[in-house]
Each structure stands twice: as C-alpha cells, then as structure tokens.
Amino acid sequence: xxxxxxxxxxxxxxxxxxxxxxxxxxxxxxxxxxxxxxxxxxxxxxxxxxxxxxxxxxxxxxxxxxxxxxxxxxxxxxxxxxxxxxxxxxxxxxxxxxxxxxxxxxxxxxxxxxxxxxxxxxxxxxxxxxxxxxxxxxxxxxxxxxxxxxxxxxxxxxxxxxxxxxxxxxxxxxxxxxxxxxxxxxxxxxxxxxxxxxxxxxxxxxxxxxxxxxxxxxxxxxxxxxxxxxxxxxxxxxx
Numbered sequence: 001x002x003x004x005x006x007x008x009x010x011x012x013x014x015x016x017x018x019x020x021x022x023x024x025x026x027x028x029x030x031x032x033x034x035x036x037x038x039x040x041x042x043x044x045x046x047x048x049x050x051x052x053x054x055x056x057x058x059x060x061x062x063x064x065x066x067x068x069x070x071x072x073x074x075x076x077x078x079x080x081x082x083x084x085x086x087x088x089x090x091x092x093x094x095x096x097x098x099x100x101x102x103x104x105x106x107x108x109x110x111x112x113x114x115x116x117x118x119x120x121x122x123x124x125x126x127x128x129x130x131x132x133x134x135x136x137x138x139x140x141x142x143x144x145x146x147x148x149x150x151x152x153x154x155x156x157x158x159x160x161x162x163x164x165x166x167x168x169x170x171x172x173x174x175x176x177x178x179x180x181x182x183x184x185x186x187x188x189x190x191x192x193x194x195x196x197x198x199x200x201x202x203x204x205x206x207x208x209x210x211x212x213x214x215x216x217x218x219x220x221x222x223x224x225x226x227x228x229x230x231x232x233x234x235x236x237x238x239x
Contacts (some may be wrong), residue, residue, distance in 0.1 A: 084111070125146050
C-alpha cells in the first residue's frame with residue numbers, strides 16, 4: 001500500500017486525515033520498529049493490570065487497534081473510553097464498535113487532551129504514540145490527569161518516540177531507523193517528506209525526561225518494558 005500523499009496538509013504539515021485513516025495500520029506496521037512485538041507487550045501488560053468494573057481508557061485511539069484485544073477479552077467487565085481528535089479516526093472507531101457503543105460498553109469521544117480528560121476511573125490507560133503529539137507545555141498536566149484518574153494498582157502504558165541522550169547518539173539511532181523504513185519499502189523522498197511534515201507536530205523528548213514527568217505526575221513504580229533505538233515503552237503503576 002502506497003502512502004506517498006497520505007497525511008500531508010495543504011501547508012505541508014502532518015494531518016490525520018481520511019487518507020491516513022485508510023492506510024494507517026499498514027503505515028504503522030512499516031514505520032514502527034518491532035511493531036507486533038510492541039503491540040503484544042502492551043496487551044500483555046494491560047491484561048495483567050486490568051481490574052473488573054473499572055474503566056479502560058485509550059488516549060489517541062486512532063483506529064482502535066491497541067484497545068481491541070482488551071475489548072475482545074474483557075467485554076462488559078469494563079467500560080471502555082476511546083478518545084481522539086481526528087474525525088476520520090473517530091468515524092472508523094464508531095463504525096467498528098457500533099454494537100458495543102449501542103450496548104454502553106464503549107464510548108468514542110472527540111477530546112482534546114490539552115483542555116479536557118475523560119471523567120472515568122481507570123485500571124488501564126493506553127497512550128500509545130500519543131503524548132508525543134501534544135505540546136510539551138501540556139504534557140505534565142496530561143500525565144497528572146492520567147494519574148488522578150487511575151485506580152490504586154492500575155497502570156498507564158505509554159509508548160513514545162524519544163530523543164537520544166546526546167546529539168551523536170540521536171543521529172545514529174535516527175539513521176538506523178530511517179534505514180529500517182527504507183527496508184520496509186519507503187523511498188528516501190517519502191522518508192524526507194514525512195520527516196519535514198512532522199516537524200513541530202511530533203515533538204519527542206528523551207527517555208529520561210519522560211520518566212521524570214511520570215514520577216512528577218505521581219506514579220511510584222515506573223519501568224521501561226520495550227526499547228528499540230529511538231522508540232520506547234513504559235509502564236507506570238499507581239501505588
């Protein structure tokens with residue numbers, strides 16, 4: 001599937017538009033290293049920390065791939081709230097889960113995390129490649145909102161693109177990442193166009209900075225469960 005023209009807004013920036021929604025799963029599989037490994041790890045951890053009769057929240061749910069295994073496994077034992085700001089992604093989810101939505105098991109909400117947060121007490125919150133798209137000045141507050149809405153013993157599972165701890169290390173990791181994308185069928189022109197379109201839209205920080213924000217938000221048990229070059233996943237548990 002070719003996504004040469006997918007996601008580029010009129011100003012050259014990145015947009016989660018109809019075309020991106022159509023090719024999104026293929027795009028992720030070719031763009032995220034160890035994609036299936038990362039997804040499986042997130043699901044396994046979520047299953048471990050799920051508590052019955054609590055919420056399960058997916059922040060930046062896109063087409064719903066991250067939360068779908070949890071809906072399949074736990075069904076009416078939990079209340080699922082899935083948020084996004086992309087209308088095409090929201091439309092995909094509403095069509096996908098129409099029966100669950102009608103039954104009151106799933107909610108799909110158009111929600112900007114900069115200004116609001118789901119009023120649901122959750123045992124599991126997924127933020128898979130989501131926080132990186134929010135402005136840095138809002139991230140600490142968003143993570144605090146997550147902590148406040150997490151029940152005791154519940155967990156946040158967060159995956160982010162990250163910066164290397166030095167310019168040289170970051171350059172090396174990004175080069176290896178771009179080589180991976182080329183091996184997965186992206187041309188150099190596509191890679192460069194995607195990089196330019198995401199400038200100022202996807203703003204990564206270092207792994208250490210992410211961990212400090214999680215601690216400052218209130219999470220007492222934090223660990224990195226997956227790392228590949230400039231991508232990392234953490235679990236943060238509320239004591």
